Amino acid sequence: MRALKLAKKDEKKLFSVLEKFGEVWSPMPKGKRFSYEKIEDPEDLVLHEECIRTILPVKKFLMPPDFNILSFTPQKFTINNEEIPFKIVVSVPACEIHAVNILTKFYTTDYVDNYYMKRREKLIIIGKSGLPDEHCFCHKTNTSIVEEGYDLFFFDLGDYYLVWVGSEIGDDIVRKGSDIFDENLPKDVSQKFVEFRKQKNKSYKNNPDMEGVTDLMELMYDAEFWDEFGDKCLSCGQCTMACPTCTCFNIIDDLELNKELGHRRRYWDSCQFKDYSLVAGQHNFRGSKAERLKLWYTHKLKAFIGHFGSPSCVGCGRCIITCPVDINVPTVVEKLKS
């Protein structure tokens, strides 16, 4: 793989290179947190030292929270064929790129979801390895390093960035920016890289013991703690909205006020909602909150392995700061182990 150097003094010139390829999106402060927002000002492109955990993950670009798949009148329907612009999203942590790879695997297995793929092909990912905060646990889910799925990937090595090129588009970008990207890597690059990795590995403060949780999910399926969690759970579905690998959606028809024009909408759904498994005749296959929680954790920590060979939790920590009643992967794992 190609690797180059970007001096930190040239960091601000990055924007003008990237904007030639499409809309530039970067984490921007929103309240106490961050959100991927479209930026116009080169000053807004900041490569933070720590990993930035945005409110919504990159999936918001690939599977929009709510969009029309087709529109209809009483006479005919038309497919929504909107043109998707190229988007470049900057400062994406490694765990999120793993999540995108999981989404892509999911959306291209058995049937290919064109709505996803159309957007995936138009999304350019500029990854950035940062230092973990108190909630990150990607070292426990093997997602702290990423080999594929990005176009460029940045490592902060003091006064310069080490830049891995991961795709053809990534290569085009460094060629367009040949005045700032330098092919001559400093002699001490490997030493600094190892130091960075060591420092990163030392910085993790959240250490859930993920070993064997797959089997424990099976063995502890009838454990009492599920009912305790069920009693606490608010069924608000925030965990699924914030999770970078949650994909469930609902499809409904909406009529406009004139009752002539309507849209078939596809929007994020949550397995924590009561009507998630409701069928005709009011038969609910998962009527209790404990059952629905088990479904989510079975899917994240066990079932996904059966389907795709790896768990679908990437250790981003979003469930930890999102859940208002403290039900999240580390607390569930802790119960599984107790």
Next chain:
Amino acid sequence: MKYEYNKEPELYTPIMMRVISKRDLTPDVRFFQLVPKEEFKHLDMDYKPGQFMMLSLFGTGEAPFSISSSPTRKGIFEFAIRETGKLTNKIFELKDGDMLGLRGPFGNGFPIERMLGKDIIIVAGGLGAAPLRSLLLYIMDNRELFGRLIYLYGAKNVDDMLYKPDFVEMLDSEQIELFLTVDKGNEGYEDSIEEGKVTHLFKYVNDIDPANTIACVCGPPGMYKFVVTEILKYNLEKDKILLNLERRMKCGCGKCGHCIIDYRYTCIDGPVFTYWDVIHMRELI
């Protein structure tokens, strides 16, 4: 990152179907016959017994329905639909010539290749006779390719029995060992329909060769456990007991997540599961 995929047809885009006839099977179940609006394009659309399609009415929504017709009789798509919710209420308002959208077929369907040459036991409960009609017609149309055909059907009462005139007529047929029952009230049909649960009909199922028999079951969620218990008494292998299940679905193609059971999707890995799957996966029946 490059993936090869077909840009057309879109997975979520329905083709339009025209209602050509309908009749009431029971007070709340209506039988619909549909043909494609663009007949030349979709007339020979193939499917398997046990598969389902997503039917939709623009402005109301979309839901999965089992196919009642058999691929041996191509061109007309048949569905037995119970009036039970927002969408089905609207479907019941359809008149001949009205349009509705259809996507599919989806699901694995019954494994016909494995069933060839075998004796077949079909157990239907209530509306379960709708998907199993597809299988029944398929076997009847290819009768020489299968061994014995045993069909047990239980309904709540005689009014709720689907295809009752057809079944009563078939009781005399030598092609099929058919037994009918209703939970209670068989007045007027004492000769042809028994009283009692569908499990009571197993007393007529004798001389089963477990190595050469496949059982297919479809009915309300509460029925499977009891029927499977009966079938297991014949020592059938776990993968020779096939259960056609129902779940909530929004896409039909393993993406929306609603029909997930453990790591499998009812819409892709089902709706036909084996009894081994039941043991292997929680929540199945």
